[in-house]
Amino acid sequence: DIQMTQSPSSLSASVGDRVTITCRASQGIRNDLGWYQQKPGKAPKRLIYAASSLQSGVPSRFSGSGSGTEFTLTISSLQPEDFATYYCLQHNSYPRTFGQGTKLEIK
Amino acid sequence: EVQLLESGGGLVQPGGSLRLSCAASGFTFSSYAMSWVRQAPGKGLEWVSAISGSGGSTYYADSVKGRFTISRDNSKNTLYLQMNSLKTEDTAVYYCTRLVLQQLVDWGQGTLVTVSS
Numbered sequence: 140d141i142q143m144t145q146s147p148s149s150l151s152a153s154v155g156d157r158v159t160i161t162c163r164a165s166q167g168i169r170n171d172l173g174w175y176q177q178k179p180g181k182a183p184k185r186l187i188y189a190a191s192s193l194q195s196g197v198p199s200r201f202s203g204s205g206s207g208t209e210f211t212l213t214i215s216s217l218q219p220e221d222f223a224t225y226y227c228l229q230h231n232s233y234p235r236t237f238g239q240g241t242k243l244e245i246k
Numbered sequence: 247e248v249q250l251l252e253s254g255g256g257l258v259q260p261g262g263s264l265r266l267s268c269a270a271s272g273f274t275f276s277s278y279a280m281s282w283v284r285q286a287p288g289k290g291l292e293w294v295s296a297i298s299g300s301g302g303s304t305y306y307a308d309s310v311k312g313r314f315t316i317s318r319d320n321s322k323n324t325l326y327l328q329m330n331s332l333k334t335e336d337t338a339v340y341y342c343t344r345l346v347l348q349q350l351v352d353w354g355q356g357t358l359v360t361v362s363s
Contacts, residue, residue, distance in 0.1 A: 140308070171348070173349055173350070175350075181355075182353035183341075184353075185350070188349055188351075226290065226291050228291075228293070228350065230349050234293060234305065234307045236293065237290060237293060238290075239290050240290040240291070
């Protein structure tokens with residue numbers, strides 16, 4: 140099974156900050172990775188697909204990069220509505236695996 | 247508009263069974279693979295199971311293999327998850343998801359399963 144190691148597990152930042160979250164795969168997964176945002180009590184929402192493609196309707200301050208085993212999600216200028224928990228998910232092979240999540244909190 | 251509506255959650259004792267349903271609308275159900283994802287209280291997301299559009303291929307997480315069965319009825323636009331031999335660690339919100347090109351795109355709002363004596 141492919142393990143996804145996500146870091147950091149939590150992050151404290153301010154509005155306007157640039158933040159980066161990382162996911163590492165235990166083996167190469169090409170660009171078969173998505174990033175999801177989840178707010179409390181809500182279902183997750185996909186932000187990025189194919190590692191770097193922005194989901195329609197998602198603000199351009201979100202971006203993704205990487206291929207193979209290392210991937211990043213960057214938020215260029217944090218907005219109040221971005222404080223949430225973020226997950227990566229590999230869809231290269233079954234079983235699918237999520238990263239452990241990164242809780243982004245207001246400093 | 248894609249809509250996924252889960253039902254069937256509730257309180258069940260350890261060792262018991264429960265069947266979740268997910269009613270789908272807004273797309274051609276039989277053309278899409280579907281999946282279940284769960285989230286234990288205060289914890290992260292865990293992929294549980296997936297099924298192809300025809301129902302001919304199924305996949306499971308090791309944690310549920312042999313206990314859970316995913317199925318679908320394309321004539322009723324409904325996805326199912328039969329859960330047997332339930333354990334306290336199966337307590338979670340269960341989400342139904344639609345896959346597009348192997349990726350989880352659309353999510354339902356979830357149904358809570360509580361396994362407790």
